[in-house]
Amino acid sequence: MSDEYNQETTVPQGSIISTTLFIIKINNIIERKLQLSIYKLEQWADLNGFKFSQDKTKVIHFCHKRTDPELYLNKHPISVVRDKIPRYNI
Secondary structure: OOOOOOOOOOOOOOOOOHHHHHHHHHHHHHHHHHHHHHHHHHHHHHHHOOOOOOOOOEEEOOOOOOOOOOOEEOOEEOEEEOOOOOOOOO
16 A cells, blocks of 8 residues: 555665675775775885886786676776785895
């Protein structure tokens, strides 16, 4: 006997797909926060005379159920390491 209501931009609470959609959106937020942190590190490095190596900077993703994050360092994509963290001689 309730009034009809059109739901255009949300998913009904408790529906089967709502959890999956929430995880997808929250991952975007996490990815954006990571990128903002990288920007802050770039600014700090510029102010303090440091430079992060684009070749040595890598992303390692510890989950097999999601696509890799797209993160950038100095406007260049950071490559993703799939197997192990590479070792560099300093």
